[in-house]
Amino acid sequence: MRKKIAIGTVNFGMAYGVGEGCYQVTRQQIEQMLEYCVDQRLDLFDTAPAYGNSECVLGEICPSGAKIVTKVVKLEVDVVTENAIQTLEDGLQCSLKQLSTSSVYGLLVHNVDDLFKLGAEKIVAWMMGLKERGLVRKIGVSAYSLAEVNALYTKHRFDLVQLPINLFDQRFLASGTLDWLHDSGVEIHARSLFMKGLLLKEICPREADAVLKAHHKHFLDYLVHSSLHAFDVCMMFATSLKVVDRWVLGFSKLAQLKEVVEWKETESVRRVHLSKWSLDSHTSVDPRTWK
Numbered sequence: 061m062r063k064k065i066a067i068g069t070v071n072f073g074m075a076y077g078v079g080e081g082c083y084q085v086t087r088q089q090i091e092q093m094l095e096y097c098v099d100q101r102l103d104l105f106d107t108a109p110a111y112g113n114s115e116c117v118l119g120e121i122c123p124s125g126a127k128i129v130t131k132v133v134k135l136e137v138d139v140v141t142e143n144a145i146q147t148l149e150d151g152l153q154c155s156l157k158q159l160s161t162s163s164v165y166g167l168l169v170h171n172v173d174d175l176f177k178l179g180a181e182k183i184v185a186w187m188m189g190l191k192e193r194g195l196v197r198k199i200g201v202s203a204y205s206l207a208e209v210n211a212l213y214t215k216h217r218f219d220l221v222q223l224p225i226n227l228f229d230q231r232f233l234a235s236g237t238l239d240w241l242h243d244s245g246v247e248i249h250a251r252s253l254f255m256k257g258l259l260l261k262e263i264c265p266r267e268a269d270a271v272l273k274a275h276h277k278h279f280l281d282y283l284v285h286s287s288l289h290a291f292d293v294c295m296m297f298a299t300s301l302k303v304v305d306r307w308v309l310g311f312s313k314l315a316q317l318k319e320v321v322e323w324k325e326t327e328s329v330r331r332v333h334l335s336k337w338s339l340d341s342h343t344s345v346d347p348r349t350w351k
């Protein structure tokens with residue numbers, strides 16, 4: 061698992077999380093985590109212009125030689141014109157400056173809707189050109205839904221995808237999309253293993269809807285009954301998905317990161333029926349719908 065960890069940095073630059081866990085990580089905690097990343101050779105960091113000052117923080121203290129994945133700025137127009145592409149180019153140049161680097165490992169479209177607008181092929185052509193210019197190694201999309209991934213990855217030759225997967229949200233796994241992406245040579249970065257932290261809480265945060273709250277309660281009862289911990293079950297779930305190249309994980313302190321790095325599977329957690337915990341409500345598992 062250690063080799064697959066990528067550090068999610070939204071909470072390096074702004075308050076993020078659920079319930080009591082919604083806050084920005086302090087500079088001291090970030091420095092401790094990055095020091096540990098160097099020690100453990102954890103080399104991939106996920107950021108975005110939309111993550112407050114996350115890019116600036118990484119630019120100041122990111123370990124040298126680290127791989128950075130950042131995102132394309134959101135377009136505020138309905139039609140993609142040459143002016144819109146200039147906005148994206150300016151956004152990328154700003155990211156590179158803030159990150160103190162001349163190139164990044166990955167660049168993802170953050171607002172997928174932009175790729176369905178009139179003239180969207182210009183965005184893809186611009187991103188392809190960035191690879192030729194040596195500014196970016198891999199391009200792709202940060203997606204939320206199956207429909208987005210199916211439409212975009214059958215049409216375009218993207219190298220990388222970031223998508224949500226966890227014990228409750230197994231849409232990309234159950235549909236065979238993960239295997240299909242992997243077989244197509246797409247590098248898969250999975251996020252939301254802990255559902256923004258919700259899966260590891262003993263009380264379901266207020267943000268969740270009634271369906272998710274009921275499913276979470278059922279899960280907690282099962283854990284008590286089986287003498288298992290949610291963290292172990294989530295880690296077992298991650299370990300079981302061999303086709304995922306990287307797990308983009310968020311941490312609010314060094315101890316959490318260490319726990320993931322040092323985790324070892326046990327016989328009891330190996331017996332958990334993981335697919336049973338998939339929740340069919342697409343709305344409930346999407347954090348964007350949480351209040």
Ligand SMILES: NC(=O)c1ccc[n+]([C@@H]2O[C@H](COP(=O)([O-])OP(=O)(O)OC[C@H]3O[C@@H](n4cnc5c(N)ncnc54)[C@H](OP(=O)(O)O)[C@@H]3O)[C@@H](O)[C@H]2O)c1
Pocket residue numbers: 067068069070071077078080081082106107170202203222251252253254255256257258260291308309310311312315316317319320
């Ligand atoms: N559309 C997008 O592009 C997009 C959207 C969302 C996220 N992301 C990326 O994904 C990253 C991760 O976000 P996520 O939503 O996927 O979060 P996540 O990794 O599912 O959950 C992170 C939270 O899990 C809890 N946690 C982690 N390790 C733990 C441990 N050992 N013990 C107990 N709790 C632990 C912490 O919650 P507490 O702080 O409450 O303790 C932490 O803040 C972000 O930083 C960002 O880089 C991208």
